Amino acid sequence: MLTAGPTTSTPEPSRTLAPAARVLWRLEGAATAVVGLVAAGVLQATAGGTRAALGWAAALIAAAVAVVLLPELRWRRWRWEVREHEIDIRRGTLAVTRTLVPMLRVQHVDTKRDLLQQALGLATVVFHTAAGANEIPALTVAEAAQVRDRIAELARTADEL
């Protein structure tokens, strides 16, 4: 199940995100699931009966998908690799996207951490090109710093060519 997306002769990216990424996404999923559960509760209070039961069922299924299934699938699918001339990323659950960013085009790199990520010791690497930004989310802090510095170094040498 891990070979996904159209076959290319470009080697698949090999690195995974930090295992704690799953926890991060579960928490984020739980936040959205709460909204659905509240909506079901409101339905229960106003309509009641079978409609409310259906509402609860839908909300629970959605919550299970958002909290249990999706984070796992996402994590298994996510792959990245920083090579000398390019950054290679593969991601997505229902739709698999493979993106290649030439190192020559990277203008700058940063890492960022939101509150949840700080609590979990994770960080996101963001690299910018003239066309926009791409991310490698949820690496461990140490690895993110390492990746950021490596991309910065490679992008700089690429610029000097």
Next chain:
Amino acid sequence: MSSEAPAGDEATTAPDETATAPAGAIAPRRLHPAGIAVLGVGSLRELALPLGIAFAAMVFGSGSGRPILRAVMYAAIGAVIAVLAGYLRWATTRWSVGDGRIRLRTGVLSEKVTDVPLGRVQAIDTVHGPLQRLFGVRGVQVQTAGGGRESEITLPAVSPADVELLRAAVRRRGEPAAAEPAPLAERRLGRRQLLVAALTAGQVGVLLPLLAVVPQLGEELWGNDIETAGRQGMRLVPESAPEWILAGLGLILLAWLLSTAGALFAFAGFTIARDQDRLRVRRGLLARREATVPVARVQAVRVVEGVLRRPFGLATVRAEVAGYAKEAAAAQTLFPLLRRGEVEPFLAAILPELADGIDGLDRPPRRALRRYVLPPAALLLALGAAACVAVPDAAPWPLLAVPPAAGYGVARWRAAGWRIEGGRLAVRFRRMARITVLAPTRRLQEHGVRQTVLQRRGELADVEVRVGAGTRGVVRHLDARMAGRLFDALRREEVALVDRAAEPAPPRARAAPGR
């Protein structure tokens, strides 16, 4: 790409080579006195809304009589404010060139100093607005690589002699001056072409959703009160379906007239000329604009065949220029109107670096057709069915939208295509307009493939490329193996670029990969 130099610390400025060339320096000076008028009108424009409201309140307000007198009084006050504000802003503005940078000092209450290193100046663009023409001066925009919505330095009124001085100063610093060569190629927009371009400038895609909203809006606003509010008073609100349709058509007509007028003003006298390594574009009826674009900064060309133009085989050619992405569409136009067949020769003459054919592309397989057709058709079917259930009276009519939606899908399938040849990439797709993106593969910012679960079953995949902030090309539902090969081919081109650049003395050094 380097960080921008903050406001000046002259003492520490490194004595680089330009400091020894004071010939290019321009001593601090004010704008041309016409700037008082230009800046004053500008200030007035900023105040237009509050003044207008006050004015309207005066004229239509139920106060004492003589509204005309009051109006005149307010106009006079406005004029005085304009002159005062204009004078203040003019008197506190100084610009200069020296130490390898252009400096602008402005600010009535708090002083603001903007420094732009000459090396970062991409072009000196000029604007001749009505006011500027009245006084025989020019507005100057210093275009830099950073390129936000506005240029970093704008000088609203500069005498032609000073413009030449400024241009000379920039040229001295920039690439060794090619001594202002005569244009290698030029093309002008004729009067009839202008008219056709203006008449077909409307974007139907923008108008259609509006049309759908109008009846709803009417219902929201007036609802069932139409009866009670009294027919005589509310005759402006259409009541029956034909009237709604008429009202909608009227709105479309109005929007179309507006877009036509806008295009007439923007593109009158459009001329593009190519000299050694720059494109010069002149355009505009009231405000004559003159823009200079370094060819090296053109990332891609977009050939746009709008809904109103496609039936006549007409197209607009636009450029994706690094730093200009956020500017108005008119500012990115290379030529407002060409026949399809003229596009390639035009590009070959004006911009051979990016010229490529717009036909003969590889297309998605036939089995991809239903994937283009089904989603829009199914969406409209669902919406139509919902509408029928919600408003049983309207019964079958909402479903009439399904065939056009399917037709749209077919049109998208027919439009989609791609080609890589000799380091040039062509990608064609359709949203409302049909767009062909032409770009050298070495200018790509990123590329990717995408495959959904459904596409996987049909062995199809999407290919996406990004050329600049404003140009993203997606070809959907290509054969999956083809998409994979395309992905690899684009990667090879990029790697080849690195190898080429790594050679000690690359023969194609002119096409420097940096920005």
